[in-house]
Amino acid sequence: MTPAFAPADHPPVKPGKTGILIANLGTPDGYDYWSMRRYLNEFLSDRRVIDFPAWKWQPLLQGIILTKRPFTSGANYKLIWNEEKNESPLMTITRAQADALREAAVAEWGDQIMVEFCMRYGNPSTEEVLNRMIEAGCRRIVFLPLYPQYAGATSATANDQMFRALMQQKWQPAIRTCEPYFDRPDYIDALAQSVERVLQGRIPGRLVASYHGMPKRYLMQGDPYHCQCQKTSRLLQERLGWADGIIDTTFQSVFGREEWLKPYTVEHVAELARQGVDDIAVISPAFAADCIETLEEINGEIREAYEHAGGKEFTYIPCLNDDPGHIAVMMNVIRDNIGGWATT
Incomplete structure (x- = not known):
């Protein structure tokens, strides 16, 4: 034209x-x-x-x-x-x-x-x-x-x-x-619906909200990621109407030797199993699409850590992906x- x-x-x-x-x-x-x-x-x-x-x-x-x-x-x-x-x-x-x-x-x-x-x-x-x-x-x-x-x-x-x-x-x-x-009501509602869809009314012994990790040093330098992850987990708990203590916020994919945000997911799920929590579900609110960190790390390495420590029922809740x-x-x-x- x-x-x-x-x-x-x-x-x-x-x-x-x-x-x-x-x-x-x-x-x-x-x-x-x-x-x-x-x-x-x-x-x-x-x-x-x-x-x-x-x-x-x-x-x-x-x-x-x-x-x-x-x-x-x-x-x-x-x-x-x-x-x-x-x-x-x-x-x-x-x-x-x-x-x-x-x-x-x-x-x-x-x-x-x-x-x-x-x-x-x-x-x-x-x-x-x-x-x-x-x-x-x-x-x-x-x-x-x-x-x-x-x-x-x-x-x-x-x-x-x-x-x-x-x-x-x-x-x-x-x-x-x-x-x-991270704190939009429609996003929190979509997360909650994904939990409800997979668990079908069942409340697990613990829902582990596993976020991608990063060095703790970045938080101390002013990165807001850690705080926003914590708020997402809190809002999800409120939307589900669950009691305090059912949702844990953890961090995965640690790389290198320096300290990263804690608790580390792979260690935390094993500790839950050792404490006798034999029914957990894991969700990944930081990932918009399932990927190597969810399909292989969570549903592979992290699941194995939980089961090896004595855990029984492990449920992975998929990312929101292209859900309507x-x-x-x-x-x-x-x-x-x-x-x-x-x-x-």
Whole structure:
């Protein structure tokens, strides 16, 4: 389309669109050594994730860690890999979330809405997807990192990558980034409904809310993640109407030698078993989609730790994934941020 009053030789300009871009953590392209190494190198080189000085960290990363870890991580990914689509479950689920959001957004705002997804690490990259949206005519984009609780190593690094990609653009679109949604009533209700759906009215001896961990040092430096996790657990308990002491907040995926947020999930569930709590359920409120940390770590390593210590009944409550209630939460967050963009 040629702009009004433009000379005849003016290059065509695509009609303006409003974009919605959701972002998740990322996934390797495969579970082979080199795919895993590329992915882990990008992830573990992020200064938001590992903030040690490069001169100290990179020799260790490029030497010992990236020599050994791709083998163990690849073996774990192989256990959960979607062989039919040749991709990780995180990719399958995030695509399904984007498809469901696209259907809902177009139904509400029309075909001038474009909905896509990207990954902070791996493919499709933030830069690749942003370029595609701009090429399609998106002049305004709502950017939603799929992390209910804010952390520097999740929400912030997703935003960082978006802004780095914008730096490459001659004509930048307007961007609105979304706040974390850890205490939204609709999100808490969706979590509670997932618990009720799986447990069918049964109250376990303990519901363990297992959040991704991070170094305790980050909390002391001002990261709000720990506090937001605690509030999510408290609000979930209130919504379920359960007594105090039934929901425990724990942290998983510890990496390295320094102290991380405690209690550690794998140790806590074993201790519960030793105390005689023989019926637990585990939920992962920090994950918007099931992934290696939930499907393999929780339903594998953490389950085994509990059963090995004498625990009997272990129930994993899946992430919200592309459940209609979760899609409704995302749409509400987007509505709060899209303002008048979708109709102008």
